[in-house]
Amino acid sequence: MKHLLKLQDLTTEEITDILNLADQLKYEQKHGIPHNHLKGKTLGMIFEKASTRTRVSFETGMYQLGGYALFLSSSELQIGRGEPVQDTARVLSRYLDGIMIRTFAQKEVEDLAEYGSIPIINGLTDYCHPCQVLADLMTVREYKNKLDGLKMCYIGDGNNMANSLIVGCLKVGMSVSVACPEGYYPDSTVLDFAKAYPNFKLVNDPKTAAEGADVLFTDVWASMGQESEAEKRKIAFNGYQINDEVMSVANQDAMVMHCLPAHREEEITAKVFEAHANEIFDEAENRLHAQKAVMVKLMS
Numbered sequence: 001m002k003h004l005l006k007l008q009d010l011t012t013e014e015i016t017d018i019l020n021l022a023d024q025l026k027y028e029q030k031h032g033i034p035h036n037h038l039k040g041k042t043l044g045m046i047f048e049k050a051s052t053r054t055r056v057s058f059e060t061g062m063y064q065l066g067g068y069a070l071f072l073s074s075s076e077l078q079i080g081r082g083e084p085v086q087d088t089a090r091v092l093s094r095y096l097d098g099i100m101i102r103t104f105a106q107k108e109v110e111d112l113a114e115y116g117s118i119p120i121i122n123g124l125t126d127y128c129h130p131c132q133v134l135a136d137l138m139t140v141r142e143y144k145n146k147l148d149g150l151k152m153c154y155i156g157d158g159n160n161m162a163n164s165l166i167v168g169c170l171k172v173g174m175s176v177s178v179a180c181p182e183g184y185y186p187d188s189t190v191l192d193f194a195k196a197y198p199n200f201k202l203v204n205d206p207k208t209a210a211e212g213a214d215v216l217f218t219d220v221w222a223s224m225g226q227e228s229e230a231e232k233r234k235i236a237f238n239g240y241q242i243n244d245e246v247m248s249v250a251n252q253d254a255m256v257m258h259c260l261p262a263h264r265e266e267e268i269t270a271k272v273f274e275a276h277a278n279e280i281f282d283e284a285e286n287r288l289h290a291q292k293a294v295m296v297k298l299m300s
């Protein structure tokens with residue numbers, strides 16, 4: 001494993017290795033056991049979109065590993081004035097030991113990896129959010145003690161989160177049922193990937209997808225960059241909500257997860273959100289541990 005660009009590039013074994021290391025690093029951090037695997041190393045963090053969790057968890061994680069992280073806002077980099085990503089990649093490779101980038105186009109992340117000579121980590125694109133889903137899998141495994149054989153249900157927009165959840169959950173042996181309105185399906189490359197798995201289902205009805213689910217996910221109706229479509233999307237996604245009715249057909253001990261930020265009474269009711277707040281904030285915490293594992297795997 002040289003980069004983390006998208007979950008399709010990882011084997012099941014590589015995902016499991018990351019989750020195991022993440023569990024170990026979490027234990028070490030909680031017990032004050034030093035784990036300076038990246039002493040003297042520097043991570044550059046390029047942000048072309050806003051972030052709370054990704055920025056703070058990468059920056060803190062790098063510090064806990066004995067390294068240093070630089071926050072690089074694209075609006076203050078020459079990349080924001082049109083310097084090609086190919087040149088940025090080659091320059092930054094001379095200074096840094098790794099780059100985390102959050103941007104719009106997946107191609108930009110793939111180009112950084114192609115032209116640079118250091119590990120590239122995808123911190124969210126319009127296409128996928130692999131770091132989030134590694135933390136999600138870690139959290140589900142913590143609560144359920146396994147992944148293989150569980151049923152995951154995703155309700156809402158076929159966006160970056162849906163794309164990464166489908167790939168990640170199928171790779172670790174989970175059943176996947178996704179409910180999206182027509183016109184808002186997951187990416188065609190992801191649907192092609194999922195075709196090979198008989199335990200994948202894409203439907204329009206949220207309750208059909210939620211039936212017998214062990215863990216339910218949702219995400220915002222309008223992602224970053226889609227703010228101008230928000231009103232249109234509110235109409236399209238009406239009913240695509242995790243609420244009591246949807247929960248009534250899931251397994252009794254089903255988990256509810258959300259990558260955050262959440263819009264209460266849109267994709268999830270405040271009641272369901274608060275009833276599952278422990279899981280949701282454990283999930284947010286696990287961004288730190290899962291990403292530390294990714295950085296150790298790629299940069300040490």
Ligand code: CP
Pocket residue numbers: 050051052053054055124132259260261
């Ligand atoms: N879930 C997530 O990636 O959060 P941020 O946008 O705050 O980084």
Ligand code: NVA
Pocket residue numbers: 124159160161219220222223224259260261
């Ligand atoms: N789908 C959301 C996820 C945010 C973490 C977005 O792209 O804005």
